[in-house]
Amino acid sequence: MSDMTSARRALAARLHGAGVLARPEWRRAVEAVPRELFLRPGVFVPGPAGRWTPVPAGRIGPALAYSDQSLVTRLDGRTTTEDVVEAVPGTPTSSSTVPSLVADMLGKAGVEDGHGVPEIGTGTGYSTALLCHRLGAEAVTTVEVDPGIARRASDALGTAGYVPHTVTGDGLLGHAGQAPYARIIATCAVRRVPESWLRQTRPGGVVLTTLGSWPNGSGLLRLTAGEDGGGEGEFLGHTSFMQARAQVPPPLAGDLSARVADADGDRTTDLDPALLLGGGMPAFLAQLTAPGSRVIRVDGLGTVLLDTERGNFAHFLRAGESWRVRQGGPVAPWDGIEEAVRAWQAAGRPGIETVRLRVSAGAHSYRVAGHPALRWHHPVS
């Protein structure tokens, strides 16, 4: 048995031991799909000073290929390991997802024999291959927005012996081709569930996606399609995925210090703004309360919460044991976030599993089960 094969089996055994490969079909899929084929032309691993160190495919050994970590394959939408020889700065835009997360999602989606499943966000094609192994490639459609990434994934899938329907285009539109589907699975994050996904899911079918507008504030949503084009959902845990292409916040134009120069209010808070970056429920509640905002930390300026579209901001400066918060724009974002986090603390800190979502034609409505004060209504324009 090759080193790659034994590493693959060892990974499957570890995931099974951790409870994420409860179903034998998925364990067999992880044991069968050679992840190394999906890592060409190479991956980037975290390097010095926030840079990314390229590791060409020929130097990817079993320990890296079968590590339970996300392996970045592209930076800034264009850079692959073929383009650089040294560590480079950049923002990851495609990767082979953490195997335990993929396996957990496939299990939670409740995929069964006979289901037709579109996957949104092909990436390297690794998770597509797992689906193909489980369902047969003819049942799987995978949609990737980036033509270069889509091409490489198709090649890798072919080399591994899988020929699913591959579509190059915007997965936020779903894929009407074989609709209605039993399941739609997204391996990129969305700020709201596209109406097309629910339209293309049969009543009782499931959309499984990461929902959120901040990397640290998102959650894994299982949404069951209703008869009326809407859906009822629950969150299954905290997850983080690359944001769907059209929903990535625009680059920050101009000088951030100029944007936060004119505050309408200035007060102190003893709620640590690091909560915004820390993940978990406070970050999840914050992005429900101030959707569309982002958190930026700048040396010399401090932490800034900024909603580029609306102009709302909160600027935090350490002041002894507490923080000074300067806010501006039509809505003071920290006021609402602080209120939500304190209400959540007073409610006994319920977990994300208690959050319910109703998606209707005009809105996403969130509530924390058993706590009527904890609710958010997001009209969808």
Ligand SMILES: C[S@@+](CC[C@H](N)C(=O)[O-])C[C@H]1O[C@@H](n2cnc3c(N)ncnc32)[C@H](O)[C@@H]1O
């Ligand atoms: C985290 S990667 C997917 C990883 C994949 N599951 C794997 O195992 O390799 C996310 C992918 O979603 C793609 N993506 C982003 N926005 C998209 C969109 N609107 N439609 C389709 N794909 C999209 C990105 O280009 C990227 O390749």
